[in-house]
Amino acid sequence: MPDRSPTIENPWQHLRQLTPARIALGRAGVSLPTDAQLDFQFAHAQARDAVHLPLDCAALAAELEKHDLSHLHLRSAATDRQIYLQRPDLGRRLDEASAATLDEHAGDGCDLALVIADGLSALAVQRHAAPMALKIAEQCQAEGWALGPITLVEQGRVAIADEIGQRLKARMVVILLGERPGLSSPDSLGLYFTWAPQVGRHDAQRNCISNIRPEGLSYNLAAHRLLYLMREASRRQLSGVQLKDEAEVPALEGEPRAGNFLLG
Numbered sequence: 599m600p601d602r603s604p605t606i607e608n609p610w611q612h613l614r615q616l617t618p619a620r621i622a623l624g625r626a627g628v629s630l631p632t633d634a635q636l637d638f639q640f641a642h643a644q645a646r647d648a649v650h651l652p653l654d655c656a657a658l659a660a661e662l663e664k665h666d667l668s669h670l671h672l673r674s675a676a677t678d679r680q681i682y683l684q685r686p687d688l689g690r691r692l693d694e695a696s697a698a699t700l701d702e703h704a705g706d707g708c709d710l711a712l713v714i715a716d717g718l719s720a721l722a723v724q725r726h727a728a729p730m731a732l733k734i735a736e737q738c739q740a741e742g743w744a745l746g747p748i749t750l751v752e753q754g755r756v757a758i759a760d761e762i763g764q765r766l767k768a769r770m771v772v773i774l775l776g777e778r779p780g781l782s783s784p785d786s787l788g789l790y791f792t793w794a795p796q797v798g799r800h801d802a803q804r805n806c807i808s809n810i811r812p813e814g815l816s817y818n819l820a821a822h823r824l825l826y827l828m829r830e831a832s833r834r835q836l837s838g839v840q841l842k843d844e845a846e847v848p849a850l851e852g853e854p855r856a857g858n859f860l861l862g
Contacts, residue, residue: 618782618813638781645779650679653716653723655750661728662748667735669748670703672696672762674715676753689755691797692762700749700765707767708746710738710828711795712774715754719776719785726787726811727774733821734772741825756790756804763795770828770837771795777808786811789820791827793837803838 610622623634630638655671662669675691676682682689692700712734714727731748738745746766751758756773763771770793777788787810792799805827810820826845831837 620781641781641784644784645781648719648721648776648779648784649683651720651724652679653720653750653752655752658714658724658728658750662731665732665735667731667748669750670699672699672749672751672754674751674753674755674758679753682753686755689753690757690761692751692758692765696751697761697765700762703747704765704767707769709743709769710734711746711759711763711766711768711771712748713751713754713759713762713771714748715751715758715773715775717755717775717788718778719787721779722776722785722787722811723774725785726817730774730787730789730810730817730820733817734824737821737825737828741828743828756801757799759790760792760795760799761797763792764797768795769793770831772824774810783809783811783814786814789824791824791831791837793831793835793841801838805837805841805843807843 607624611624614622620634620638624631626632629635659669659671673693673696674682674689675693676685676688677693712731714723714731716723735745746768749762751762754773754775756775759771759773770791772792773790775788775790777783777786780786786808789807789810791805791807792803807815807820807823809815810817823843823845827837827841827843830841834841
């Protein structure tokens with residue numbers, strides 16, 4: 599008898615070339631093929647590892663120092679990863695030593711406070727935060743905005759940027775942190791922007807730019823969208839749901855042209 603594969607291929611197989619989504623996996627009887635099942639388990643393990651991987655602040659600081667970007671090393675009130683995952687509220691506030699450090703560096707304030715925190719994927723921060731921070735610093739220089747010291751925060755969540763921005767007397771704050779890992783994106787970086795940061799701000803008062811990574815939204819396009827938000831926030835004195843991202847997407851050099859495969 600001729601050898602036959604037990605896997606029945608899906609007629610949409612060719613569409614897998616256009617997306618990392620798990621479509622057209624085929625089947626073996628009523629089950630997934632072994633390859634697809636093993637790939638799923640591997641992706642799930644990567645996502646779990648991304649959540650628990652510690653942030654290498656020394657390596658990240660070295661990357662920033664290459665570009666003469668000053669920084670401070672801070673910690674949230676969550677003392678370890680287990681507490682961070684169990685007590686989200688503690689990840690939103692600084693510990694006492696970090697708060698005192700910020701107060702010492704506040705000075706006369708700044709236009710932008712830039713925060714880098716591990717979030718739920720230190721892997722994303724390790725890979726993408728430094729080049730994204732450099733893009734933001736270059737934009738600040740071009741716009742004539744004063745950039746405060748970049749703060750590297752261990753066990754930090756989105757809202758910790760509010761306290762940091764408030765203590766640094768910043769007009770605006772941006773936080774880069776790892777997003778919750780997906781099964782096809784364990785290293786997705788998120789960016790949150792807030793005008794007039796202060797403790798107690800809520801999510802509706804922030805703007806989010808997500809999926810920053812080479813396979814998602816490029817550094818150039820993310821920086822372009824952020825610049826639009828920062829300019830409009832400075833003009834209108836607000837951020838969040840009242841500030842829509844209406845930035846025109848330019849044809850940036852080296853960027854792949856976006857298209858819809860359904861339209862040809």
